[in-house]
Amino acid sequence: MTKKEKIDQILLLLREQYGPTRCYLDHETPWQLLVATILSAQCTDDRVNIVTKDLFQKYKSVKDFAEADLKELEKDIHSTGFYHNKAKNIIACCQKLLAEHNGEVPSDLEALTSLAGVGRKTANVVRGNWYGIPSIVVDTHVKRLSNLLGLTKNQDPVKIEFDLMKIIPEDKWIDINTQLIAHGRKICIARRPKCNECFLLTYCTGGQKLQKGKII
Ligand code: SF4
Incomplete structure (x- = not known):
């Protein structure tokens, strides 16, 4: 063979x-998928889904995350682990989305990987699962x-x-x-x-x- x-x-x-x-991370928008994927590093998808259920009720937009208080966001995502870096990255990532992408999540690999906390894996999750762009x-x-x-x-x-x-x-x-x-x-x-x-x-x-x- x-x-x-x-x-x-x-x-x-x-x-x-x-x-x-289908993608195991619950989401309804590309920015929710992006945030959920950042949270999924070293954490199970089930745990992320539990956390994002409340998180996306509290932070309803990219702007809400961009303007979040670091300590408060750390508390909100604490159970996903590595909460300090994740909270810092989510805020910086959403600030850049607002400043450079009009609050939208880009589909371009280079633009995605230039966001805080976003490596190839996270970028490919968004590209494949939201935009349907072939990505592994x-x-x-x-x-x-x-x-x-x-x-x-x-x-x-x-x-x-x-x-x-x-x-x-x-x-x-x-x-x-x-x-x-x-x-x-x-x-x-x-x-x-x-x-x-x-x-x-x-x-x-x-x-x-x-x-x-x-x-x-
Ligand atoms: S995929 Fe995993 S479970 Fe299946 S044969 Fe290979 S090692 Fe075993």
């Missing part, structure tokens, strides 16, 4: 199992599973993103993130991947090694 055939099978099986999935988001699930499945040998998220862009058709870039997250949560759980139950085992280099008792 060629590498392309293997990747096609993996993509087909992921789609059959999880379908076209490399989070911990995508990083781990891409290595296990033999799609990359890199550990650096940006290198992985470029590796995946080369081998995955563009129309699958948005879904691959949410599908791999779903798989990482249900079957390929970080500390105890359920390889015996996994529909990808035939195509998974890491899973086959684990089956033979090899440490990977």
